[in-house]
Amino acid sequence: MAASSTSASNRTRQTQTTRVNGKRVKITTANGKVTITDAPPKEWEGQAAQIRALRAMPEYGKQFLLAGDQNSAKRGPRAQQEAIAAGMTPGEADVRVYLSGGRLRMFENKVGKGRLSPAQVDRHAALARLGHHVEVVRFASVGEAADKAVALVRGWLAANSP
Numbered sequence: 266m267a268a269s270s271t272s273a274s275n276r277t278r279q280t281q282t283t284r285v286n287g288k289r290v291k292i293t294t295a296n297g298k299v300t301i302t303d304a305p306p307k308e309w310e311g312q313a314a315q316i317r318a319l320r321a322m323p324e325y326g327k328q329f330l331l332a333g334d335q336n337s338a339k340r341g342p343r344a345q346q347e348a349i350a351a352g353m354t355p356g357e358a359d360v361r362v363y364l365s366g367g368r369l370r371m372f373e374n375k376v377g378k379g380r381l382s383p384a385q386v387d388r389h390a391a392l393a394r395l396g397h398h399v400e401v402v403r404f405a406s407v408g409e410a411a412d413k414a415v416a417l418v419r420g421w422l423a424a425n426s427p
Contacts, residue, residue: 282304290304311404372417
């Protein structure tokens with residue numbers, strides 16, 4: 266459970282995310298008033314929903330395959346060293362979609378207004394210089410994450426069809 270001040274100018278406002286009855290919630294205290302709202306999903310939860318939805322598409326395995334990454338996952342020093350030595354690349358896109366005809370498409374997930382890290386900005390620019398654009402998928406719920414990924418892949422399939 267982590268507490269953080271949400272505004273330097275408003276020192277009476279604090280937020281924390283915790284579990285209440287097994288559900289992640291965000292508790293905000295501002296000027297003596299406490300509000301509890303649903304916490305946004307974690308990025309990996311949205312990605313897991315996307316992968317399930319994409320694998321359930323009838324075109325999966327016939328017109329496209331996919332691979333997901335979690336290059337930003339928290340690791341201890343040894344695990345981080347091993348991941349880098351094995352080829353994990355900071356900033357790599359979260360999901361790669363392999364389309365028929367040798368085409369590759371990628372997308373990066375962000376919850377809400379989350380920003381790309383400096384490593385992501387650099388990596389995505391390097392990929393773009395080689396002709397590989399990385400789409401950013403923003404979502405506020407796991408359902409929205411899945412729906413946006415399916416719509417994106419359906420668009421890529423339509424553009425890839427003869």
